[in-house]
Amino acid sequence: MESADGILDDIPLPPHVSTEDVTFAVRAISVHAPEPCPDGPRCRNDQAPHPCRLHRWGRRLLAERGLTDRQIRALIAEQEATHQ
Numbered sequence: 001m002e003s004a005d006g007i008l009d010d011i012p013l014p015p016h017v018s019t020e021d022v023t024f025a026v027r028a029i030s031v032h033a034p035e036p037c038p039d040g041p042r043c044r045n046d047q048a049p050h051p052c053r054l055h056r057w058g059r060r061l062l063a064e065r066g067l068t069d070r071q072i073r074a075l076i077a078e079q080e081a082t083h084q
């Protein structure tokens with residue numbers, strides 16, 4: 001059976017990326033972080049092969065916003081520091 005699920009079925013980005021969207025995307029990336037598994041990294045939140053849909057969505061949204069990898073990492077670290 002051929003299923004394109006998880007490949008083509010990406011979550012659409014909002015037409016205008018707001019600050020709230022950025023916060024939400026950073027949270028999605030940090031919550032949907034990879035977890036090492038024998039068959040490759042998996043999302044620690046939903047067990048989908050990493051990067052899962054929400055992780056990809058967050059990445060795309062932040063890239064759309066023009067954030068670099070380093071800036072994204074800083075935002076994640078910041079959020080993890082304030083979020084126990």
Ligand SMILES: [Zn+2]
Nearest residue numbers: 032043046052
């Ligand atoms: Zn996930």
